[in-house]
Amino acid sequence: MILKGSQRAGAKQLSKHLLNTRDNEHVELFELRSFVANDLEGALQETKAISRGTRCKQFMFSLSLNPPYEAEVDDRGYVQAVDRAEEVLGLKDQPRAIVFHEKHGRRHAHVVWSRIDANKMTAINLPHFKTKLKTLSRDLFLENGWKLPKGLQEGHQRDPLSFTLAEWQQAQRAKMEPKLLKAMFADIWSSTSSANDLQEKLAKRGFVLAKGDRRGHVAIDFRGEIYSLGRWMPVKTKEVAIKLGEASKLPTVDQAKEMIANRMTNALSDFIKQVETDLEKSRATFKLRKDWIVQKHRTERKKLRDNQKVRGQRESLARAARLPRGLKALWSWLKGQYAHLRMENKLDVSRSERRDQDERKALFAQHKQEFRSLRTELQIAREEHAEHLTKLNVDVAHYMQMTKSERGKSAKRPNKNIQRQQNPSLGL
Numbered sequence: 001m002i003l004k005g006s007q008r009a010g011a012k013q014l015s016k017h018l019l020n021t022r023d024n025e026h027v028e029l030f031e032l033r034s035f036v037a038n039d040l041e042g043a044l045q046e047t048k049a050i051s052r053g054t055r056c057k058q059f060m061f062s063l064s065l066n067p068p069y070e071a072e073v074d075d076r077g078y079v080q081a082v083d084r085a086e087e088v089l090g091l092k093d094q095p096r097a098i099v100f101h102e103k104h105g106r107r108h109a110h111v112v113w114s115r116i117d118a119n120k121m122t123a124i125n126l127p128h129f130k131t132k133l134k135t136l137s138r139d140l141f142l143e144n145g146w147k148l149p150k151g152l153q154e155g156h157q158r159d160p161l162s163f164t165l166a167e168w169q170q171a172q173r174a175k176m177e178p179k180l181l182k183a184m185f186a187d188i189w190s191s192t193s194s195a196n197d198l199q200e201k202l203a204k205r206g207f208v209l210a211k212g213d214r215r216g217h218v219a220i221d222f223r224g225e226i227y228s229l230g231r232w233m234p235v236k237t238k239e240v241a242i243k244l245g246e247a248s249k250l251p252t253v254d255q256a257k258e259m260i261a262n263r264m265t266n267a268l269s270d271f272i273k274q275v276e277t278d279l280e281k282s283r284a285t286f287k288l289r290k291d292w293i294v295q296k297h298r299t300e301r302k303k304l305r306d307n308q309k310v311r312g313q314r315e316s317l318a319r320a321a322r323l324p325r326g327l328k329a330l331w332s333w334l335k336g337q338y339a340h341l342r343m344e345n346k347l348d349v350s351r352s353e354r355r356d357q358d359e360r361k362a363l364f365a366q367h368k369q370e371f372r373s374l375r376t377e378l379q380i381a382r383e384e385h386a387e388h389l390t391k392l393n394v395d396v397a398h399y400m401q402m403t404k405s406e407r408g409k410s411a412k413r414p415n416k417n418i419q420r421q422q423n424p425s426l427g428l
Contacts (some may be wrong), residue, residue: 001073001081001138002066003133004104007126009114011044018099018110025294026102026301026369028074030109043097047114056123059116061091063133065109068146074239074361078109081140083244086113087131090124105371124202132360148373183231186218194242210256211247216240220256233397286378293374297367304363310358315352 008014020039035043044060051059063080067073079098085208086092095114100107115123141148180415184205192198199209203220212228219227219238230237241247251259257390322341332338 001137003063003081003085003087003137004211005063005129005133005139008060008062009048009058011048011060011061012041013110013250015044018097018101021046022056024101024103025105026100026298028100029097030100031079031096031098033097034093035097040097040099043095044112047095047116050114050118051123052115053121054116054123056116059123060113061113061115061126061129062114063111065111066106067108067144069106070143072365073107075357082109084136085111085133088136089126089129091115091126094124101248103199105368107368107376128418146413179359180322182232185227185229186234187365189229189233189235195250198244207258208260209250210253211250212253217244217247217250220253220260222260223261224257226253271322286374286381290374293370297370300363301368304359308359312352312356315348 001200019027019029029040030039032043035046037043037046047059063085064363065081065085078100082096086094086096091113094117097112099110099112101107101110115126117124138148140146185340188198188201188205192201195209202209206222207219207227210218210220210226212226216237217229217347219229220225228237229240233240284316322345323338324341329338332341
């Protein structure tokens with residue numbers, strides 16, 4: 001499991017984030033331990049109130065546990081990992097909350113501990129927690145036979161196509177897949193020998209090389225989105241400057257945007273809008289299918305929970321009825337039968353819990369498989385989207401580089417191109 005933790009404050013914001021059903025298909029408050037409150041927000045606010053008796057500002061420790069997508073981890077597996085994490089962190093027996101999330105068919109867990117030792121009224125120090133979590137994460141991968149990520153093998157072996165939240169958000173604004181966008185920049189950089197060469201290669205993909213305000217060399221697409229080469233290229237900003245030289249001779253961001261605007265004709269703008277509209281329709285169709293599946297799964301899980309609750313109450317009454325009362329209980333105790341009956345009830349409770357857990361596990365596995373099928377279709381659609389958007393960038397770049405007379409001759413070409421690019425499979 002990938003373990004990521006942080007010290008933090010913000011009880012209300014964290015509880016709202018952890019119970020967010022808008023961005024997660026399923027949210028389950030699995031455990032509240034050693035809190036008076038019986039809801040997540042109340043429990044975290046309780047931690048905040050206790051922390052006011054100390055000088056601690058970041059009174060909580062938050063941890064996420066993410067197993068590989070293909071791994072099958074049940075509730076017991078998560079709890080065991082949480083127990084080991086709190087042991088190495090020094091948070092053993094501290095009040096904690098465990099919340100399960102499912103997003104895109106992938107189940108993961110979040111844990112929040114109170115850092116405040118209520119007996120001593122001091123905050124528990126967490127030295128080197130990142131190193132400790134990384135070591136534990138590596139151990140969990142090896143013990144479960146999961147393929148070890150490069151980042152856990154050696155610190156310098158990072159995925160060059162991994163991206164930050166800011167990069168993901170920028171790719172979304174540009175209506176591109178972030179990994180494909182980063183791969184494109186990496187491919188351009190690896191085959192570039194000079195600033196002029198880079199400028200030509202970017203132009204063929206629909207980008208203009210410009211001088212950024214603070215970030216040195218930047219690329220600007222036809223939407224006006226600005227990409228820092230030091231961020232999107234697989235090298236540091238200093239290496240970009242060494243290879244490309246000073247950016248002072250390049251147009252500024254405003255000049256580049258003005259240049260793009262002057263070349264953006266009405267026909268070209270209509271062409272871009274039509275392609276993007278078709279892709280948005282495809283995404284909307286997928287969203288409807290996903291929402292239907294999520295609602296179906298939520299209904300099935302609620303039905304299972306309700307059935308297990310009713311059955312559990314019925315079985316509890318049956319177990320209680322087995323135990324004699326009054327004089328019969330005394331006589332049974334004297335004969336040594338009472339202890340045997342209690343042990344039988346205890347074993348029966350364990351069997352019932354395992355049975356309920358197995359039923360939950362089977363239903364979750366079924367739901368995960370259904371989501372995987374949808375995810376496979378979605379991945380195919382995304383690849384088609386990415387191919388269309390790549391072609392769109394190239395077509396826009398080609399069209400913007402034409403002379404005025406050439407544009408006049410091909411004024412209707414975008415509409416013909418878009419018909420050629422249409423693919424009925426995108427509607428799914």
